[in-house]
Amino acid sequence: MSSRHLVLIGLMAAGKSVVGRQLAARHNLPYVDTDQLVVEEHGPIPEIFARHSERFFREAEARAVAGALDSPVRSVISLGGGAVLDTGTQQLLKHATVVFLDTDLATVLPRISRTANRPLLAGDPALRWSALAEARRPIYESLADIVIDTRGLAIAEVVERITAALDEGEN
Secondary structure, eight states, X not given: OOSSOEEEEOSTTSSHHHHHHHHHHXXXXXXXXXXXXXXXXXXXXXXXXXXXXXXXXXXXXXXXXXHHHHOSXXXXXXXXXXXXXXXXXXXXXXXSEEEEXXXXXXXXXXXXXXXXOOGGGOSOHXXXXXXXXXXXXXXXXXXXXXXXXXXXXXXXXHHHHHHHHXXXXXX
């Protein structure tokens, strides 16, 4: 495995956090969730959007990502779905190994339907998620060193596919 940070990107509810934790455990690396860093500093994400704005959240998110990527300790880092919209973050990701967890609406619908803590999905979660997917997919694809189609896969299978892709990249 290379010495660069391993960064998971993808849409909301793609499984970045759960995959990230298991991937980090598998490779005995620290795990960092940048959304969690923002929450620890500013409170719950829906409250940040309500009290401040999406822009405030995005700025805090960009600082959290930059801090995580600046760490000299190699780690597995999960980014929030919109973190890649920041051009500074895009530049920083060039120095990491980026894994895009690709998925579809059918896979995430049960997850996004049962939670109300995703401000960008307010109203019609399926419609909003699909619109975000269409807008963001080209960005994820352009940043990714590895693309894993997670449809129909258990978390352990996703971790195994990422590990295999990392091993292939080293040979």
